[in-house]
Amino acid sequence: MKVSPSFRRRCVRTALAGLLASTFAVLSSPAPALAATDSAPAIQKSVAAAVTPPDAATVMYFIYQIDGKGETSYEVANGSIATYWFGHAFESEGTHYYTGFVWETAERYGKPGEDQVGPETQVNIAESTFVLNDPTSERPWKFRGLEHTIGEFGAYERAPDVDKRRKPVEYRTPAGKLLLAVPDTSFDNGITSDGYSLLVFDPERLKTDSDNKVWTYVGNVLTGEDNSAACSDGEVMPCTNSTGELVFTADGANDMPRLAVKPNGTTISGPNKTRQLGAADVTHYTFNAKTKRYVSQ
Numbered sequence: 572m573k574v575s576p577s578f579r580r581r582c583v584r585t586a587l588a589g590l591l592a593s594t595f596a597v598l599s600s601p602a603p604a605l606a607a608t609d610s611a612p613a614i615q616k617s618v619a620a621a622v623t624p625p626d627a628a629t630v631m632y633f634i635y636q637i638d639g640k641g642e643t644s645y646e647v648a649n650g651s652i653a654t655y656w657f658g659h660a661f662e663s664e665g666t667h668y669y670t671g672f673v674w675e676t677a678e679r680y681g682k683p684g685e686d687q688v689g690p691e692t693q694v695n696i697a698e699s700t701f702v703l704n705d706p707t708s709e710r711p712w713k714f715r716g717l718e719h720t721i722g723e724f725g726a727y728e729r730a731p732d733v734d735k736r737r738k739p740v741e742y743r744t745p746a747g748k749l750l751l752a753v754p755d756t757s758f759d760n761g762i763t764s765d766g767y768s769l770l771v772f773d774p775e776r777l778k779t780d781s782d783n784k785v786w787t788y789v790g791n792v793l794t795g796e797d798n799s800a801a802c803s804d805g806e807v808m809p810c811t812n813s814t815g816e817l818v819f820t821a822d823g824a825n826d827m828p829r830l831a832v833k834p835n836g837t838t839i840s841g842p843n844k845t846r847q848l849g850a851a852d853v854t855h856y857t858f859n860a861k862t863k864r865y866v867s868q
Contacts, residue, residue, distance in 0.1 A: 746775075
C-alpha cells in the first residue's frame with residue numbers, strides 16, 4: 572500500500588502531540604497529598620529526636636546560675652541541695668521542647684541535726700525549658716524559661732527515683748495540655764512501691780510570656796508493690812508482688828482526663844493469706860481543680 576508524504580507527516584505530528592501531552596501531564600501532576608502529609612511530620616520528629624538535648628548541668632545552670640562543674644547535685648543556697656531528676660523531650664503545637672526537672676531540699680537555718688526529716692518531708696520541684704531552634708546549628712536548643720517551683724513531692728526529704736525500666740506516658744487534653752506521667756519507684760520499710768509522678772504542661776501560659784504555672788505537679792499514683800525485702804520468704808508475712816497499668820479516659824466535664832490503675836498480681840487478704848488482684852481492685856482518680864491534684868475515688 573502506497574502512503575502519501577502528507578499522510579506520513581500528519582501521522583508523525585499526531586504521534587508527537589500525543590507524546591508531548593502525556594509527558595506534560597506526568598510532569599505537571601502534583602505528588603499524592605497523602606504521602607506528603609504523612610512523611611513531613613515523621614521527618615520532623617526523626618530530626619528532632621536525633622538532636623542531643625541539653626544535659627543535666629545545663630538545665631541546672633539556667634535555674635540557679637551556678638557552675639556546678641559538671642555535677643548533677645550541689646548546694647544552691649543556705650544548705651539547700653539541688654539534684655537533677657528527669658528530662659523529657661516533647662512536641663506541642665508544632666514546636667519541639669525539652670524540659671529538665673530538678674528537686675531541691677529546704678534551706679537550713681537551724682543547727683546541724685535540728686531539722687526533722689520524716690515521711691512527710693517533701694522536696695521542691697524546679698524546671699527549665701528549651702525550644703528546638705535550629706537542628707543543624709551548633710546550639711540547636713534555645714532557652715525558653717524556668718520556674719523555681721512547680722510543686723512538692725517525695726518523702727524523707729528526697730524525690731522518688733525515676734524507674735528506667737518503664738517509659739514515660741503522655742496524654743494530650745482537648746485544650747492542648749500535656750499530661751506527663753513519669754514512672755517512679757521508692758523503697759520504705761522493706762516495700763518497693765512503683766507508680767507515676769504526674770506533671771502538666773500548659774502551652775497557653777507560654778503564649779502570655781508567663782513564668783508561672785507553665786508546668787504543674789498534680790500528684791502521684793501508685794501502680795504496684797513488692798514486699799520481698801520484708802516478707803523473708805513468707806516467714807514474717809505473706810510475700811506479694813503486684814504491677815499496674817495506667818489508663819487515661821477523657822472526662823467530658825473536665826479538660827483533665829480520668830485515670831485508672833488496673834492491677835495485676837497478688838495482695839495480702841488476711842493472716843498468712845494472699846489473693847489475686849482483679850477488676851474489683853481497679854483504682855480510679857479524678858482531677859480536683861481546686862487543689863490541682865489527682866485524688867482517688
